[in-house]
Amino acid sequence: MTYAFPPAGLPDQSVNPEGTAIFTEAYAVLPACTMRDIVTSYLPGWSDTRVWIIARPLSGFAETFAQYAVEVAPGGGSDAPEPDTGAQAAILLADGTMTLTIDGTNHTLTSGGYAYIRPGAAWSVRNTGTTPLQFHWIRKRYEPVQGIDWPESFVTSDKETPVNWMPNTDKWGTTRFVDPSDLRHDMHANIVTFLPGGRIPFAETHVMEHGLYVLQGTARYLLNKDWVEVGPGDFMWLRAFCPQACIATGDEPFRYLLYKDVNRHPRLMI
Template sequence: MTYAFPPGGLPGQDVMPDGKAVFTTAYAFIPANTMRDIVTSYLPGWTGTRVWIIARPLSGFAETFAQYAVEVAAGGGTDRPEPDQGAQATILVASGQMRLTIDGTSYDLLAGGYAYIPAGSTWALTNPGDAPLQFHWIRKRYEPAAGIERPTAFVTSDQDTPVNWMPGTDKWGTTRFVDPSDLRHDMHMNIVTFRPGGLIPFAETHVMEHGLYVLQGTARYLLNTDWVEVGPGDFMWLRAFCPQACVATGTEDFRYLLYKDVNRHVSLAL
């Protein structure tokens, strides 16, 4: 298994700026080749770190989450990662080594390592290795619910979590780090897998917002009314009710990291 990450760098002057990036009222498609050095940011409280911010709440679009791709140099990191005490975090390591400390307990994560960090946690993160640490980070403000306990922190990995295959097929499945019926959680960060030839056999149209970061493989993806060719490092950002479907292409598994908001009443405030 591989875990794509923004390529960085900068194309040469012999490359024409014909791009496939699209931003519409229903979805955004941000190809990997747009995620270059000149669009990175630096974060207060972090050392040796740069970040691609590839999704942020936008009124009238996708409003519930932010998604980062973070690169930390050897010895870099932070003991003040999150400025918003109401924000929870999910992390997937793409490459390198991560030492993650949550409320005094330390964990060492490698590629495929996954962590859930509840809102209000005291946490820190460093790169103890010699190579850059690269990871995906989703932030969402936690929505408490009456009578429901708050979720607790946990650390696992893609490798240690089974794929849940859809009914009647072994070509389309989801690695679920959280049980979908666990009402403590108001968001999921899953990995969706399609074996070659696998597909979503209908146009999903639903209230959940999505961030989809392609980790591996290629596919044709339906975004609203448009079929888009997607591959490693491409990002799709879907607002609520944007129709979507997928047909895996190529000879290897097609896998993407999926964010969605779940398990809460819809706010009626505008």
């Protein structure tokens, strides 16, 4: 299993700048080739770290979450990574070695490691390896519900979590780090897998907002009325009710990190 990450660098001057990035009212596609050195940011409280902010709450774009690709040099990191005490986090490690401390407990994560960090937790990140640490970080403001306990932090890995195959197929499944029926959780950050030839056999149209970061493989993806070709490192944002479907292509699994908001009443706007 591989876990794609932004390619960084800068294309040669001979490269044609016309690309495949798409930004619409219903969806957006940020190809891996757009995630270069010149679009990184630096964050307060982090040392020797740069980030690609690939989704953020914005009118006409993501509404419920922010998503980063984070690169930390050896020895770098943060003792206070999250400025919002109401935010929860999901982390998937792409490469390197991370020492993640949550509420005083140390965890060592390597490629494929996954962590959920509860809102209000005291946590820190440090690159304790000799190579760059690269990880994906999803942030969402938690929505508490009276009578339901807040979720607890946990650490696991992609390798330790089984794929739940969809009914009547062994070509499309989801690695679920959280039980879908656990109402403490108001977001899921899963890994979706399609084996070669696998597909979503209908145009899903639903209330959940999505962020999809392609970790491995290639596919044709239906976004609203458009079929787009996607591959490792590409990111897709889908607003609520945007029709979507997928047909895996190539000879290796097509896998992506999927964000969705779940298990809460929609807020009624005035």
